[in-house]
Amino acid sequence: MNRAETLQHLAWLCRNGRAVTAPVVEASGWTELDAVLPGGGWQAGTVVELMPAATGIGELRLLLPALARITGAGRHVTLIAPPYIPFAPALSQHGVRLERLLVIQAQHADDILWAAEQSLRCRSFGAVLAWPATIRDREVRRLQLAAEAGGSTGFLYRSVDAAHEASPAALRLKLRRADSNGLQIDVLKCRGGRSGQSVKVAAPCSGCA
Amino acid sequence: MLWLCIALPQLPLEALRSEETDRPLVVTACEGSARWIVCCNSAAEHVRLRQDMNYTVALALCPDVQKLERSPAAETAALERLAAWAYQFSSTVIIGEVPLDFRQARSSALWLEIGGSLKLFGGFRNFIAALERELELLHYSYQLGIGPTLEGAALLARAGIRVVIPSPAALQLRIRNLPIAQLALAPEIAGALHTSGVRTIGLLLELPRAAVIKRFGVALGNFLDRMIGAAADPRPVFRLPHRYAARFDFEFEVKSTEALLFPLRRMLHEFAGFLRARDTGVQHFTITFAHRGAPGTALDIGLSLAERDANRFLALVRERLERFELPAPTIGLRLDADQFAMPAALQADLARGALQQSEDLAHTIDRIAARLGAQQVHGLRQVADHRPEASWAAAPLQDSRDNPQFPERPLWLLQEPKPLQLSVMPQIVAGPERIEGGWWDTGDLQRDYYIVHLSTGADLWVYRDLGERGGWYLHGFWS
Numbered sequence: 144m145n146r147a148e149t150l151q152h153l154a155w156l157c158r159n160g161r162a163v164t165a166p167v168v169e170a171s172g173w174t175e176l177d178a179v180l181p182g183g184g185w186q187a188g189t190v191v192e193l194m195p196a197a198t199g200i201g202e203l204r205l206l207l208p209a210l211a212r213i214t215g216a217g218r219h220v221t222l223i224a225p226p227y228i229p230f231a232p233a234l235s236q237h238g239v240r241l242e243r244l245l246v247i248q249a250q251h252a253d254d255i256l257w258a259a260e261q262s263l264r265c266r267s268f269g270a271v272l273a274w275p276a277t278i279r280d281r282e283v284r285r286l287q288l289a290a291e292a293g294g295s296t297g298f299l300y301r302s303v304d305a306a307h308e309a310s311p312a313a314l315r316l317k318l319r320r321a322d323s324n325g326l327q328i329d330v331l332k333c334r335g336g337r338s339g340q341s342v343k344v345a346a347p348c349s350g351c352a
Numbered sequence: 353m354l355w356l357c358i359a360l361p362q363l364p365l366e367a368l369r370s371e372e373t374d375r376p377l378v379v380t381a382c383e384g385s386a387r388w389i390v391c392c393n394s395a396a397e398h399v400r401l402r403q404d405m406n407y408t409v410a411l412a413l414c415p416d417v418q419k420l421e422r423s424p425a426a427e428t429a430a431l432e433r434l435a436a437w438a439y440q441f442s443s444t445v446i447i448g449e450v451p452l453d454f455r456q457a458r459s460s461a462l463w464l465e466i467g468g469s470l471k472l473f474g475g476f477r478n479f480i481a482a483l484e485r486e487l488e489l490l491h492y493s494y495q496l497g498i499g500p501t502l503e504g505a506a507l508l509a510r511a512g513i514r515v516v517i518p519s520p521a522a523l524q525l526r527i528r529n530l531p532i533a534q535l536a537l538a539p540e541i542a543g544a545l546h547t548s549g550v551r552t553i554g555l556l557l558e559l560p561r562a563a564v565i566k567r568f569g570v571a572l573g574n575f576l577d578r579m580i581g582a583a584a585d586p587r588p589v590f591r592l593p594h595r596y597a598a599r600f601d602f603e604f605e606v607k608s609t610e611a612l613l614f615p616l617r618r619m620l621h622e623f624a625g626f627l628r629a630r631d632t633g634v635q636h637f638t639i640t641f642a643h644r645g646a647p648g649t650a651l652d653i654g655l656s657l658a659e660r661d662a663n664r665f666l667a668l669v670r671e672r673l674e675r676f677e678l679p680a681p682t683i684g685l686r687l688d689a690d691q692f693a694m695p696a697a698l699q700a701d702l703a704r705g706a707l708q709q710s711e712d713l714a715h716t717i718d719r720i721a722a723r724l725g726a727q728q729v730h731g732l733r734q735v736a737d738h739r740p741e742a743s744w745a746a747a748p749l750q751d752s753r754d755n756p757q758f759p760e761r762p763l764w765l766l767q768e769p770k771p772l773q774l775s776v777m778p779q780i781v782a783g784p785e786r787i788e789g790g791w792w793d794t795g796d797l798q799r800d801y802y803i804v805h806l807s808t809g810a811d812l813w814v815y816r817d818l819g820e821r822g823g824w825y826l827h828g829f830w831s
Contacts, residue, residue: 199810199829203763219713227764230828231732231744234763235755241732245749247720248728258720267713320809 167294169269172208173344176328180314181336185209185270189313189334190287190297194306196319198226201326204237205318205344206298210270211238218269218295221245221262224255226274252276256286263289263297272298284311306331354467354498354518356483357505358438360431362493363460364391364422367430368603370491371614376414380407381422381454390422390454404455420603424450427460433598434462435590437490437625441483442469445590446502459536461506466498476516489621489662491614499523502587503579507553510534520581528554537575541568595690596626596637605644605681609673612641612682617666619687624662633658633695639669642684649678654726656714656749658693664715671722717749734758738789739797740765740827759785762813762828769825772814778804781811803830 167187170177177183185191195202210220220243222229235241247262249255252275259273263286271290275282278299290297299312306317315331321343330340360366364379376396378389387407399414410417427450435445444465451457466479473479480496487494497509498516504523508514511534517523530553532545545568550556556564557576565573577583600615616639627633635658641649653668721729730746736756737743743758744765783802790796798818805811813828 197806197808197810198764199806199812199831200808201811201831203831207763225764227766227829228744229732230740230761230763230765231734232756232758233761234732235734236758236761237763241734242749244732245717246730246732246746247724249724254724258724261716261720265712265716267716 169209169213169296171205172212173205175342175344176205179330179333179336179340179342181333185296186313187269187294187296188291190283190290190299190311191314191316192283192299192301192305192310192312194301194303194315194317194331196303196317200318200320202300202318205326205328206270206272207234207237207239210244211240213269214240214243216269217243219243219245219267220270221247221268221272223247223258223262223271223273224249224275225272252278256282259286259297259299260289262293263295264293266293266295268293268295270296270298272300274300280309280311287311287313353465354470354500354516355502355505356442356464356466357461357497357499357502357509358434358464358487359459359461359495359497359506359509360434360492361458361495361510362391362393363427363430364454364457365393365420366492367426368420368423368601370600370618371611376401376417377420378407378410378417379420379422381457383454388454390457403458422454422457423601423603424452426601426603427457429599429601431460431462432590433600433619433622434490434492436592436596436598436629437486437622438462438464439590439592439629440486440625441473441479442466444468446587447590448506453538455539456536459506459510461509463502463505486621486625490618501579501581502585503575504581506536507534507579510536524557524580528552528557532556535575537572541572544568592626592630596623596688598622598687599684600686601642601684602682605683607681609678612673612685613666613670615685616669617662619685620665620669621662623687623689624660624665627660627692630692632692633660634689634691635659635693636691637665637687637689640686640688641678641682642686643678643680644683646680648686651676654721655718658695660695668718668722671719675723738787739795740787742790742795762811762830764829764831766827769815769827772824772826774824778806778812781805784816787815801827 166182168182168184169187170184171180193202214220215238222244225246229246231241234244247258249258255273255275256278259271262268262271278301286297303317312332313334317329317331319327321327325343325345328342328344330338332338365377368379373393374395376399377393378396378401379391380387381390389401389403389405389407389410391403392401396417401410401414401417407419431447431450435447438445442464446463448461448463450460470476470479473482495509495512496514497505497507499505499508500518500520500523504517507527508517511530513526517526532542532551532553535553545556550559557580561573564576574583578585598619600619606612636652636654639651639653643649651669651672653665653672717729731749733745733747734756735743735745781803784800786800788798799815800818801813801815803811804814811830812826813830814824814826816824
């Protein structure tokens with residue numbers, strides 16, 4: 144038995160002989176990012192934290208290729224407590240099917256988390272984007288469990304200060320504007336992959352071509 | 353004809369109150385200046401209170417007994433709700449009259465013709481099991497009797513005989529040894545029979561009918577004939593109403609939401625029974641909470657898909673009630689529904705998986721809307737209008753959309769444009785795009801939109817107002 148086979152056999156033993164289905168992965172649509180994400184994209188059943196340095200650097204555009212594909216494939220997407228009006232013409236221009244996009248307005252922190260948990264548990268949602276006012280470890284873990292149960296991906300937008308705190312989220316990305324037009328993504332944590340990497344995606348602001 | 357009788361001996365109490373309490377509770381009625389007990393709960397029976405006991409005596413036995421006033425109207429309302437519920441099991445449902453004399457108050461009953469339904473439900477056992485499973489959810493004390501005549505079935509129910517008696521001959525044989533008291537006759541007739549030594553039903557039936565009529569009146573003779581099937585017993589058949597309106601009046605004020613859930617649960621189960629009876633579902637219904645001396649509070653419950661599941665209804669009502677302060681104690685409930693639709697779950701057996709998903713989605717959205725408010729959960733659509741603030745709208749999720757074309761637009765739009773104080777002119781990346789319009793309504797505007805790039809890395813959508821106000825405004829983010 145060579146080394147690779149031994150490892151596979153060990154992994155098989157660890158799973159108690161059960162076959163594990165490969166996790167469902169939705170390609171992010173950015174080749175550079177997919178290269179560093181485990182499985183090559185956003186993993187279903189996980190919570191992803193996104194920490195943009197400022198509003199307007201392309202933090203939402205990062206997800207749009209995936210959202211367009213999810214809504215195109217008949218699953219739903221929900222935006223919970225978005226900070227501004229999600230602008231329908233722009234979403235449509237990016238290929239998001241508006242009839243599968245749900246917006247949930249909530250003011251209280253616990254309502255936002257509750258709505259996020261309910262949506263994550265629902266199998267009809269492919270992605271749940273939430274802008275929680277505040278969120279603690281324990282609540283991220285709850286959302287993580289809900290995402291596992293529902294098989295959707297939760298995207299939490301947090302302030303950049305949260306980058307210093309620990310979090311049970313599977314993937315944590317810090318976003319800032321790259322020097323030349325584009326988005327610099329620092330991978331702070333990556334379950335099943337390497338953290339500490341930094342990639343640049345070319346996400347030019349669409350209006351300034 | 354085979355009749356199933358549902359006898360409701362505790363109806364005077366249960367029509368007023370749907371949950372059990374540990375405290376002795378009696379329903380009373382007045383006759384002249386005396387007050388009599390009509391019905392007691394199990395706690396009251398435990399302290400030796402009995403029906404037909406004088407209320408003064410009851411107070412002496414148990415000073416802290418709680419008293420409710422008997423309400424024949426509430427009993428009739430309860431029977432009507434129950435009849436609508438029972439319609440799912442049989443298309444011939446007959447409501448027994450609520451006796452005005454309080455001494456007969458415990459003999460209220462409801463009949464279902466089941467001869468035609470047995471086959472549909474897969475035999476007698478399955479039918480009774482299905483009926484009892486549903487009936488138990490309503491929390492009524494009930495007895496069942498199955499006989500060839502209405503009064504015969506009622507007698508069997510009161511006597512606790514649950515064997516099917518299919519023919520009048522078998523009925524006569526079976527009831528021969530039952531005491532007269534089981535007949536629930538008017539008290540003066542029962543007393544007269546007792547003094548003349550007629551103690552069992554068999555003895556009464558053996559007496560020459562002419563003599564019975566002469567001594568005890570025509571009413572008793574007719575009653576006996578109807579019971580044993582010697583005379584026809586025509587009664588109005590209950591008709592299912594086209595719109596549903598059920599009410600439940602309390603004899604006391606209910607302050608806590610928790611206590612409202614008991615009557616609500618029963619009402620919603622009855623409602624679900626009605627929906628099954630009509631073979632339909634509902635997407636929207638209203639629950640009204642009545643208050644003393646104040647207008648009622650209406651709670652509109654909407655569902656994304658037509659449903660008839662009582663537990664789902666209850667979960668939604670409960671979610672709403674938890675986030676909702678009733679302005680005053682509740683003295684009654686009303687449930688109204690007049691628009692019915694076939695439940696999605698029954699519409700198609702094909703594409704089962706897809707349907708479950710859409711149901712699952714509808715349930716989640718309903719739950720969230722119930723807690724946060726319906727207007728807080730919405731979809732989006734584009735509007736063919738060049739003004740940015742008018743080019744989008746909140747919309748229901750399943751809506752057919754037209755897709756007007758716009759130039760590139762930012763993903764975030766501000767609710768209100770925010771005035772900018774510009775000390776240095778930021779770097780303009782694109783623009784201007786002139787947007788004019790709105791002279792046809794109040795929102796007349798003239799703007800030049802630019803995309804500007806800040807040193808923080810953010811791209812903003814700003815405009816210069818060309819109208820009277822002037823100045824620079826932030827209107828969106830290229831997120």
